[in-house]
Amino acid sequence: MVDADWEPKILAFCCNWCSYAGADAAGLERRQIPATVRVIRVMCSGRIDPAFVLMGFLEGADAVLVTGCHIGDCHYVDANYKTRNRYEFLKVLVKELGLDPERLQLRWISASEGPIFADMVREVTEKVKKLGPSPFRSVWKS
Amino acid sequence: MEVIDSYGMMEPRYYLAWATDEAIRARGANGGFVTALLVSALETQFIDLALVVKKKSVYEGVPVLTNDPEQVKESAGSLHGVPWNLAKLLLECAPDKRVGVPTKPCDARGIIELAKRRQIALDNVFLIGLNCGGTVHPLRMRELAAELYGLDPDTVQKEEITAGKLILRYEGEGGATQEKGLKIDELEQEGRGRRDACKSCTTKLPVMADLACGNWGVPKGEQKTFVEVLTDKGAAILENALNKGAITVEDATEQSIAVRAKIERAMQALAARWKDELDVLTDNSPSERLAFYTEQLQRCIHCGACKAVCPVCACDEDAKCLDLHDEQDAYAISLYNLLRILHLMDSCIHCGQCEEVCPVDIPLTLIQRRFSERMQAHLDYEPGMDVTETPPYQETKLRWSADAKTSESEGA
Amino acid sequence: MRTITTNCPGCCIACGLYLLEFSTPELPAGELKLSLAHRKLAPMNEGKLCKFGMHLPAFYAREPLPTLVDGQETTQDEAIREAKARLERLKPDEIAFVAIPSAVTNEELLSFVSGATACGSTNRCFGFEQFLNAIPEDARSALTNGLPFFEIEAASKIVLFLLDPYVHYPLLARRILKARQRGAQVIDIAFAHNRRGIANETVLIDPLDPGSIQKLRDTVANSLIISEVTPYTSLVVISLVLRLAAETASQLFLLKPFANSTGALLLDSSGAEQRRDLFEILDRIENGSIKGLYLLETDLSAVVFHAAAVKQTLSQLDVLIEQNAFRTPQSELAHVTLQSEPFYRKRGTILTIEGRLLELGGESTNGLRILEQLGSNRAFAEVHAEVKHALGLGTAEPTEFEIVAPRVEAVVNVAPLPHREPEKPEALGDEHYVLWYKTNPFFWAGIRDKGFVELSPTALQALGLFVGDALIVGDAAEKTGFKVAAVPEKLIVSEDPLVVHEHVPWRELRESGTVRKVIVKRA
Structure with a gap:
């Protein structure tokens, strides 16, 4: 059913202090990362308004990854608690909307966890390939 | 605006009460208790204003904000054609006055949600709750x-x-x-x-208000109101009327209390059945849901009426759902609608105002309910019931419900 | 707090609503804030309002028009005397009376007509004169006929002709949806697909080849055709639709953009020789044969929407009298201005498209009093009685729940308008696009509500557009945004009153209807 050549588009929000540095580390270590991911750097995962995630889906992302520092490690004390709070809301929203919950992921990745970042992208890419293109891709109707 | 500093809940006390004034007792519903209470509160300047509903015709009541006891007397009587939610009106017309408001449970819940958002100082508002079986369009x-x-x-x-x-x-x-x-x-x-939202509403007693008044539990044929005193504020306004001799009270019997509870349970059971019946999604599959939401919400013409009447939305014009939404985006479901759903997931009180004003008949009550009931169950949170419970969306650390605990370990 | 029962002046549906008037701590003493509430007992809209309805408090918060003579503040009586004196200096056929019936009551309409008669003016305009003058008498009922919405809900076959209800008349959309839920077949005949999918079948027609409408006889047979007629509707299109309806035994229902359009069409008893359409009046002002103009509650630069050109034309007048509740762009040109009350304060009646005679909730009759002083000095009750007499109502005071407007059934064979046989489709150059105005209440109020036009993905590529770019449509200076939509390749759709040609002879503007051939460029 799914076109074999089809490559998903995955949007990843990374925080400046941990997960972006983690993604950077993965690159420095020359780890293979699928070319499916588009990274948007934000200063803190707490800056990721749920609206950004929804916009990502509306603009055609097949999956959206919200990443940040581990709980307790936030550069801004407790902002990633807020991230987790909002993620809970988004998770219920996305599922009820009819999108597969796997298309939205929250991951904590520290600056030293390059391999984990690479694994995450691989894992999500595989999952989304099985799920196929996001049904939200039909942006306008004729 | 004043931050709420005192809001005492108390052990409930139950009374049967009625207006001492014969004219008010005869004219008002159930012995004219609420009318007499408000009239005496206005006369003694215990409150500045009363927000009451005046009968315009047998089909329709219109809210009136007044300091005139005569107008309050005229407003007496029960009416089912009152499909307004008074919360936004109170916010708009009298945010800084001491106001007495007879409220349906959904009015009271809306006012409490606005108080949580620092829009209304609840210390100034006396919520005279009324039992509600539902209203009719x-x-x-x-x-x-x-x-x-x-x-x-x-x-x-x-x-x-x-x-x-x-x-x-x-x-x-x-x-x-x-x-x-x-x-x-x-x-x-x-x-x-009744309106669909009312049919499926399970909040029949205004237990979140200062007083809960109604005729459930009043022995047949008696012109009296069953009154439950729920807060210190409720006790104060009741005492004010008692001191003036405007009302007469007697203790409610065990039997009265039991009858009232029984009626509530029966109506809640009926509402639960309606809730299932009014849900039009048949197999509830993800694809059916997406198709349903898309088909319904793509009709939106972005008039903003649902937001304007929403009793729990306090953003006014400076709102994310308005700012981030752009009609130039050609999304099948607009960001306006998605953000409203998101922001109401913890706070929607299912009053149905949005659907009723929607010019293109989007079944918003059902849509909001499907999202918010899942979230509210997940959070083990009921909006509009207790002013000390802040909306979870605005909290830093979420209070998890038992079945949400799994999220703690996720992503670690 | 005061609750005013009122109706929306935005279109012929005249939705019911409440306006709440109250003082707030932020406002200086004496000033009142206006806010709206939904009046759910209103039978035409059940309390629901479109975006324009929701916009009403802001609409009514515009700057009021002061009473002035030559820019100097004066009393109302003095201004009226001055207006009368100045009009008397002109010859009767040099004076035009224009009232676009959106915020004009039936009583004011009759008063206005008698004022015009007293002056002997042969140029009276209520917005639909080009159709009244061109369409034969026996077909004219198609223009005036209304239709209660419950009949739309009960229809079995509906044809939407160049009418996207969600945009043109949003409160109509739910009625058509209801009809569909009851099993009705809904066919869309349009230049572009209706994005929100209201119809089960869409037939696209070429905007440059209106003659192709005639090929649709089989599609349309035995249906309820819903379309609209506005000052901008082309006569060619209207005569084709009239014929189509007659030839296919279909019922025709034409919506109109102004709240009291039906009242104006039924009450204006002026003869053909006294009626003059808007564009011709403007033409005649330009060539100097009309020297005086009385504008009643009418913002010409909104209705004709070429504000700069309107201003230039009106500046040639010897006498411009404006009676309005609010300041308009032409107020600064007016020699005499007369302040009337806003629509929601008016006492009087309007007649809706459904045929309901609505009594407005206001108490003021000042606007009427001004008009009566020009002519016959009657009291409100007298004029009101005349309105009801003209509508055949006797002494009854009908409620909003009754349908009272007369309805004449069946349009009999309409002969084609001789000089308006459709021409061959025009050829379109590579750089050319066709602009289609989707008119709506904001459009007629002269408000650019959207700020963008809709175009096809092909056009997007051809023009080399990226997110955030702007467009220049036509040769006017105005820029606009764009939105990609499922419209035909060469079509551009504008819901805004976007000026695309700065100076066009007025007569030509009338002929081109809601379609313009334009060159589109990236700004």
């Missing part, structure tokens, strides 16, 4: 009178719901008053009767 009631009762709608003088029947009193031939009653259950099976 004014135009639907008119159609009912004409089509099912076979009456000229303009001759109907009074409507009331008694013993499961909707009774219309009308001016018959020769000017004599006649009445006709039909079973509500049967009306509603045909898609008539």
Whole structure:
């Protein structure tokens, strides 16, 4: 059913202090990362308004990854608690909307966890390939 | 605006009460207790204003904000054609005054949600809760009178719901008053009767208000109101009326209390059944859901009416759902709608105002309910019930419900 | 707090609503804030309002028009005397009376007509004169006929002709949806697909080849055709639709953009020789044969929407009298201005498209009093009685729940308008696009509500557009945004009153209807 050549588009929000540095580390270590991911750097995962995630889906992302520092490690004390709070809301929203919950992921990745970042992208890419293109891709109707 | 500093809840106390003034007692519903309470509060300057609903016709009541006790007396009587939510009106017209408001449970819940968002100082607002079995859309009631009762709608003088029947009193031939009653259950099976939001509402007693008033539990034939005192504020306004001699009270009997509870349970059970019946999604598969939400929400013309009337939305013009939404985006479901759903997931009180004002008939009550009930169950949180509980969306650390605990370990 | 029962002046549906007037701590003493509430007992809209309805408090918060003579503040009586004196200096056929019936009551309409008669003016305009003058008498009922919305809900076959209800008349959309739920077949005949999918079948027609409408006889047979007629509707299109309806035994229902359009069409008893359409009046002002103009509650630069050109034309007048509740762009040109009350304060009646005679909730009759002083000095009750007499109502005071407007059934064979046989489709150059105005209440109020036009993905590529770019449509200076939509390749759709040609002879503007051939460029 799914076109074999089809490559998903995955949007990843990374925080400046941990997960972006983690993604950077993965690159420095020359780890293979699928070319499916588009990274948007934000200063803190707490800056990721749920609206950004929804916009990502509306603009055609097949999956959206919200990443940040581990709980307790936030550069801004407790902002990633807020991230987790909002993620809970988004998770219920996305599922009820009819999108597969796997298309939205929250991951904590520290600056030293390059391999984990690479694994995450691989894992999500595989999952989304099985799920196929996001049904939200039909942006306008004729 | 003042931050809420004192809001004492107390052990409930139960009374039967009525207006001492014979005229008020005769005119008002159930012994005119609420009318007498507000009139005396205005006369003693215990409150500055009262926000009451004035009967415009048998089909429709209109809110009136007044400091005139006479107007309050005129407003007396129960009415089912009151499909307003008073919360936004109170916010707009009298945010800084001491106001007494007779409230349906959804009015009170809306006011409490606005208080949580620092829009209304709850210390200033006296919520005189009224038991509510539901309201009827004014135009639907008119159609009912004409089509099912076979009456000229303009001759109907009074409507009331008694013993499961909707009774219309009308001016018959020769000017004599006649009445006709039909079973509500049967009306509603045909898609008539109360508003959908009311049919499926399980909050029948205004236990979040300062006083809960109604006729459930009042012995048959007695012109009295069953009153439950829920807060210090409720006790204060009651005491004010008692000191003035405006009302007479007696303790409610165990039997009265039990009867009231039984009626509530029966109505809640009925509401739960309606909730299932009104949900049009059949197999509830993800693809069915997406198709349903897309089909319904793509009709949105972005008039903003649902937001304007929403009793828990406090953003006014400076709102994310307005700012981030751009009509130039050609999304099938607009960001406006998605953000409203998101922001209401913890706070929607299912009052149904949004759907009622939607010019393109999007079934917003159902849509908001499907999202928010899942989230509220997940959070083990009920909005509009307790002003000390902040909306979870605004909290830093979420209070998890038992079944949400799994999220703690996720992503670690 | 005061609750005012009122109706929306935005279109012929005249939705019911409440306006709440109250003082707030932020406002200086004496000033009142206006806010709206939904009046759910209103039979035409059940309390629901479109975006324009929701915009009403802001609409009514515009700057009021002061009473002035030559820019100097004066009393109302003095201004009226001055207006009368100045009009008397002109010859009767040099004076034009224009009232676009959106915020004009039936009583004011009759008063206005008698004022015009007293002056002997042969140039009276209520917005639909080009159709009244061109369409034969026996077909004219198609223009005036209304239709209660419950009949739309009960229709079995509906044809939407160049009418996207969600945009043109949003409160109509739910009625058509209801009809569909009851099993009706809904066919869309349009230049572009309706994005929100209201129809089960869409037939696209070429905007440059209106003659192709005639090929649709089989599609349209035995249906309820819903379309609209506005000052901008082309006569060619209207005469084709009239014929189509007659030839296919279909019922025709034409919506109109102004709240009291039906009242104006039924009450204006002026003869053909006294009626003059808007564009011709403007033409005649330009060539100097009309020297005086009385504008009643009418913002010409909104209705004709070429504000700069309107201003230039009106500046040639010897006498411009403006009676309005609010200041308009032409107020600064007016020699005499007369302040009337806003629509929601008016006492009087309007007649809706459904045929309901609505009594407005206001108490003021000042606007009427001004008009009566020009002519016959009657009291409100007298004029009101005349309105009801003209509508055949006797002494009854009908409620909003009754349908009272007369309805004449069946349009009999309408002969094609001789000089308006459709021409061959025009050829379109590579750089050319066709602009289609989707008119709506904001459009007629002269408000650019959207700020963008809709175009096809092909056009997007051809023009080399990226997110955030702007467009220049036509040769006017105005820029606009764009939105990609499922419209035909060469079509551009504008819901805004976007000026695309700065100076066009007025007569030509009338001929081109809601379609313009334009060159589109990236700004």
